[in-house]
Amino acid sequence: GESVGLHLPTLSVQEGDNSIINCAYSNSASDYFIWYKQESGKGPQFIIDIRSNMDKRQGQRVTVLLNKTVKHLSLQIAATQPGDSAVYFCAENIYGNNRLAFGKGNQVVVIP
Amino acid sequence: DAGVTQSPTHLIKTRGQQVTLRCSPKSGHDTVSWYQQALGQGPQFIFQYYEEEERQRGNFPDRFSGHQFPNYSSELNVNALLLGDSALYLCASSTLDYTDTQYFGPGTRLTVL
Numbered sequence A: 001g002e003s004v005g006l007h008l009p010t011l012s013v014q015e016g017d018n019s020i021i022n023c024a025y026s027n028s029a030s031d032y033f034i035w036y037k038q039e040s041g042k043g044p045q046f047i048i049d050i051r052s053n054m055d056k057r058q059g060q061r062v063t064v065l066l067n068k069t070v071k072h073l074s075l076q077i078a079a080t081q082p083g084d085s086a087v088y089f090c091a092e093n094i095y096g097n098n099r100l101a102f103g104k105g106n107q108v109v110v111i112p
Numbered sequence B: 001d002a003g004v005t006q007s008p009t010h011l012i013k014t015r016g017q018q019v020t021l022r023c024s025p026k027s028g029h030d031t032v033s034w035y036q037q038a039l040g041q042g043p044q045f046i047f048q049y050y051e052e053e054e055r056q057r058g059n060f061p062d063r064f065s066g067h068q069f070p071n072y073s074s075e076l077n078v079n080a081l082l083l084g085d086s087a088l089y090l091c092a093s094s095t096l097d098y099t100d101t102q103y104f105g106p107g108t109r110l111t112v113l
Helices: none
Strands: A010-014 A019-024 A030-038 A045-051 A056-058 A062-067 A072-077 A086-094 A100-102 A106-111 B005-007 B010-013 B019-024 B031-037 B044-050 B053-057 B064-068 B074-078 B087-094 B108-112
Touching (some): A030 A062, A030 A072, A030 A100, A045 A056, A045 A072, A072 A086, A100 B044, B005 B087, B010 B019, B031 B074, B044 B064, B074 B087
Parallel strands (some): A010 A106
Antiparallel strands (some): A019 A072, A086 A100, A086 A106, B044 B053
């Protein structure tokens, strides 16, 4: 499939290590945030979400941290696996708007 | 598998032509949103349909139009195609609740020559 990661910031990580992907969002009125994973040739796949009344949320091997003061979001992936190689997007959703505004994306390359 | 289907998978058109893309949402979802993703970029919101009406729209020209059918499936139409319309077109389905997860289909890759 075609690459979705051309000219994107790239994080190379050794298999088994932890990965941290950062995202700055733009709208202080945004109150719902989502991380998506997009593999080559596929549509974005939901990973985890967080509401603005939370600072941290954990899923299976993933943790999202939200810092509203500096409008910053991060995704931590524990024990990164080859299947985690993809482009990761953060998206923000403004209350009542139900439309997603995506960030630029970060490519993660897992080295076996 | 998110349960959202799109057709066709790939499409090649020439400048000035018109194109129709199709989307079937996940079972239980009544809201369909369309996004355009240029190569190397994040998806950009085009518009959203609910109850067969366009509920909100992003910053796209009127050449982009859509439709939603009673079974919640949706079409995206683009008239007078430009080279810059070449992109991956993604459909996302959800309920109207803004905190409900939007599930994306695999997309339609449109190439305009």
